[in-house]
Amino acid sequence: MNLRRDVFQAIADPTRRAILLLVATQSMTAGAIASNFDTARPTVSKHLQILTECELLEQTQTGREIYYHINAKNMKEVADFIEPFRKLWDDRFNKLENIMKKYKPKK
């Protein structure tokens, strides 16, 4: 199985991106993560499982709690990761272009 493709599939989902954003700065329990979403708890658990399988998230046991955190060290070379970053700017600039093509100065 191609891990890199899996990673991109993993981050293609908006909820999973939101989860990664949440844990980017701090480790969180599954419960704390789920409380940020309207989605049913089992759905969030499924997302956490996919992200863990793709090695984007790591689990650490602290007492009875399992904390999820970003697994940065397992990331691939920068070059492999430019495409989503490029896509983000491309989407933004496409939007800018579309808006300005329809733009009529008000004043």
Next chain:
Amino acid sequence: MERKTKVDAENSKHDLHITREFDLPVDLLFRAHVDPEILEQWMGSKVLKLETKKHGGYQLEKKDENGKVVFRANGVIHELVPDKKITRTFEMENTPFGVQLEVYEFEPLSNDTSRLRMHVIYETIEQRDQLLKMPFAAGLNMAHNRIQEILSKLK
């Protein structure tokens, strides 16, 4: 789909370049960066403050449907030359990415086309690489359907 936006990030460097050509006159391209109402639409963030002048500050914020803040960024404008250049700092709050220095250069290619070149300088190589590996951490492409939303409103 053609790839209009180019990103150059050399290994082991703490900066990157983003280049894009637009089917827009340079003044409209520039306006999209200094008019808060327009900026909000394509950045997908609310503009809390935008002082488009030297020493001016700006602040952007994005909330989810429940009103929870998912992204907040701020910075200071160091140089602003209409239709030519913006130099500013950019800091995503509550993230480990530090303060970036951003240089935007706007240039006309013809009466109807223009080019934007962004030079983004990070504090460290590690911060740049970490950000590149987590583009979604920018929190800005989280709502793809918003693109449709905005565009359909304009029609």
